[in-house]
Amino acid sequence: MTTKYTPLKDHDTPLKVLFTGYLCTVAIGYLFALIQILFTHGMADGKFGLSVDDIVYSYYGNRSGTALEVKLNGSMKENASEQERFAIMKWVRDGADVDDYKDDGIQKIIETRCVACHNKDSGSLPDFTKFEVLKSYTTQDEGATFASLTRVSHIHLFGISFIFMFVGLIFSFAETTSTQYKCIAIGMPYTFLVIDILSWWLTKIHPMFAWLVIFAGMGMGISFAFMLVTSILEMWLFKPVFINGFGAGYLQRRDSTDASIADRAWEVMKAVARSIKPAAAFAVDMWLTHGLPLIKGLLASITKK
Ligand code: HEC
Numbered sequence: 001m002t003t004k005y006t007p008l009k010d011h012d013t014p015l016k017v018l019f020t021g022y023l024c025t026v027a028i029g030y031l032f033a034l035i036q037i038l039f040t041h042g043m044a045d046g047k048f049g050l051s052v053d054d055i056v057y058s059y060y061g062n063r064s065g066t067a068l069e070v071k072l073n074g075s076m077k078e079n080a081s082e083q084e085r086f087a088i089m090k091w092v093r094d095g096a097d098v099d100d101y102k103d104d105g106i107q108k109i110i111e112t113r114c115v116a117c118h119n120k121d122s123g124s125l126p127d128f129t130k131f132e133v134l135k136s137y138t139t140q141d142e143g144a145t146f147a148s149l150t151r152v153s154h155i156h157l158f159g160i161s162f163i164f165m166f167v168g169l170i171f172s173f174a175e176t177t178s179t180q181y182k183c184i185a186i187g188m189p190y191t192f193l194v195i196d197i198l199s200w201w202l203t204k205i206h207p208m209f210a211w212l213v214i215f216a217g218m219g220m221g222i223s224f225a226f227m228l229v230t231s232i233l234e235m236w237l238f239k240p241v242f243i244n245g246f247g248a249g250y251l252q253r254r255d256s257t258d259a260s261i262a263d264r265a266w267e268v269m270k271a272v273a274r275s276i277k278p279a280a281a282f283a284v285d286m287w288l289t290h291g292l293p294l295i296k297g298l299l300a301s302i303t304k305k
Contacts, residue, residue: 005172005173006173007173007174007175007234008170008173008174008175008231008234008235009175009234009235009238011173011235016235016236019170019231019235020232020235020236022166022170023167023170023228023231023232026163026166026167026228027228029163030221030224037050038050040058041054041055041058042054045057052210052211052214055203055210055213055214056143056203056207056210057141057143058143058144059143059144059149059200059203059204059210059213060142060143060203060204060205060206060207060210061140061141061142061143061144062141062143063140063141063142065140066092066137066138066139066140066141067137067138067141068088068089068092068134068137068138069089069092071137072085072088072089073085076114079113079114079117080109080113080114084109084113087104087105087106087109088106088109088110090104091104091106092138096135096138098131101131110128110134111129114128115128115129143204144200144204146204149200149201149204152200153197153200153201156193156196156197157193157194157197160189160193160220161190161193164186164189164190164193164224167189167224167227167228167231168185168186168189168227170227170231171185171186171227171228171230171231172186173231174227174230174231174234175234176230176234176242176247176250176254177230177250178253178254178262180262180263181262184262185223185226185227186227188219188220188222188223189219189220189223189224191219192216192217192219192220192223193216193220195212195215195216195219196213196216196217196220198212199212199213199215199216200213233247
């Protein structure tokens with residue numbers, strides 16, 4: 001089989017150095033991106049490590065209540081009586097109005113129950129002698145704003161598509177991966193990038209989509225790692241890996257006339273698609289001849305009784 005391009009291993013060394021330098025720098029960047037995700041989103045639920053909850057809190061927000069309510073039901077529970085806590089929460093639910101703050105006696109509760117610790121000398125604790133400080137704890141956490149999502153979305157789409165442009169371009173000179181798999185590996189990051197951005201917006205609307213964020217992120221990571229590792233191995237370690245090492249099977253795979261897994265999967269998909277129409281016709285037919293009369297009969301026997 002002749003190739004229409006120069007395989008990675010046959011490029012001049014300066015070009016290999018350029019490619020490798022780029023790939024390694026991007027890989028380090030990827031690593032820092034992961035660390036950053038761990039520190040920003042990873043801490044969203046208060047626990048270290050990334051979880052579905054973190055993603056929900058980051059994009060959808062924590063809508064189980066305002067920060068003040070959560071604390072009053074949590075670590076601040078012991079600091080006020082049942083009635084007092086109820087009064088504060090009612091005030092929060094009613095919009096945490098300034099006038100009601102005095103009139104409903106909320107200020108008095110806060111002053112007697114909370115200010116002992118939450119005052120201006122308390123260092124890191126919020127100072128509840130200031131109304132605005134208290135007020136800031138009475139708004140619902142709705143996660144990422146649409147403004148911030150728009151900003152991050154376009155930065156990601158522009159920036160990351162460039163990274164995958166060059167990673168994909170370098171990888172396209174690989175010779176040990178079949179054309180089909182190369183197409184998948186090169187196209188996958190773009191698909192996942194769009195799914196990833198879309199899933200942020202969907203998670204903002206409904207927390208159910210948080211898993212999609214994780215799925216898309218992993219898809220991107222896997223295809224990136226695959227392209228990077230294959231490219232670097234082909235450039236510098238072709239002989240030990242692909243001729244004498246674990247990658248040696250590639251020549252047989254490439255030159256064999258047997259259908260590859262991708263080919264077979266494609267055939268299966270086509271066969272399934274072809275059988276959908278007769279299967280649907282069969283289902284409709286069964287429903288009309290057996291299902292419907294059965295239900296009609298049941299209904300008739302119920303109404304007769
Ligand atoms: C005995 C001292 C003490 C009293 C009294 C007290 N708090 Fe706290 N509060 C703390 C400490 C310590 C923290 C930080 C640890 C934590 O979050 O549990 C805190 C944290 C908070 C936070 C979260 C602050 C943040 O930035 O996340 C809120 C909200 C809060 N308290 C509300 C109240 C309210 C409302 C009252 C009155 C009913 C109250 N606290 C009474 C000691 C106190």
